[in-house]
Amino acid sequence: MAYTYLDATYEEGDDKGNTLVDASKHQISWDASYNLAGYQSTISGYYYSDAFSDSANTKEENASGSLGKIPSYTVWNLNVSKDLYEQGNTKLSIDVAVNNLFDKEYYFRGVDTSPVGRYPALGRTYSVTGNLTF
Numbered sequence: 001m002a003y004t005y006l007d008a009t010y011e012e013g014d015d016k017g018n019t020l021v022d023a024s025k026h027q028i029s030w031d032a033s034y035n036l037a038g039y040q041s042t043i044s045g046y047y048y049s050d051a052f053s054d055s056a057n058t059k060e061e062n063a064s065g066s067l068g069k070i071p072s073y074t075v076w077n078l079n080v081s082k083d084l085y086e087q088g089n090t091k092l093s094i095d096v097a098v099n100n101l102f103d104k105e106y107y108f109r110g111v112d113t114s115p116v117g118r119y120p121a122l123g124r125t126y127s128v129t130g131n132l133t134f
Contacts, residue, residue: 001030005096011131015055022070022109024048036084036088045076053109065117066109073106073121 004027008020019025031044050072052058061068078098085092103124109117 001028003028010055015117019052021053021055022051023056024051025073034098040081042079042132043076044079045074048072062117064083067117068109070109072098073104075104075106075121076101090134091132093131095127095131097127097129099127 006023006025006027008023010016010018010020026049027047029044029046031042033040033042035041051070053070054067058067059069078101079095080097081093081095083091083093100121100123105120105123107118107120109119
């Protein structure tokens with residue numbers, strides 16, 4: 001488990017004392033692994049507290065969605081891997097992953113030059129990866 005406390009503010013200019021853009025004050029990440037019958041399972045996740053999308057620290061969202069507070073979110077991931085073959089220096093394994101396990105809907109704000117206000121994060125995704133080392 002890891003925890004980050006970030007109190008990042010502007011030190012000069014019109015926005016002096018305001019929180020930096022996209023700087024979540026609290027960030028937590030965690031994972032736990034378990035081995036059973038040759039399978040390794042890992043559940044992991046992360047939490048980001050709310051953040052501001054502009055240097056003025058605008059709290060209310062505007063009509064285009066380009067300004068306003070970015071809500072906090074928590075995302076969980078699951079990974080299961082298995083060694084399929086191993087002889088000498090040769091090893092073959094497979095890995096199956098589900099990211100955003102609970103299909104959490106969350107978003108990011110566009111950059112200052114973008115006309116798009118919200119960028120939705122990916123929903124639940126799946127991946128299968130094979131790994132051959134020799």
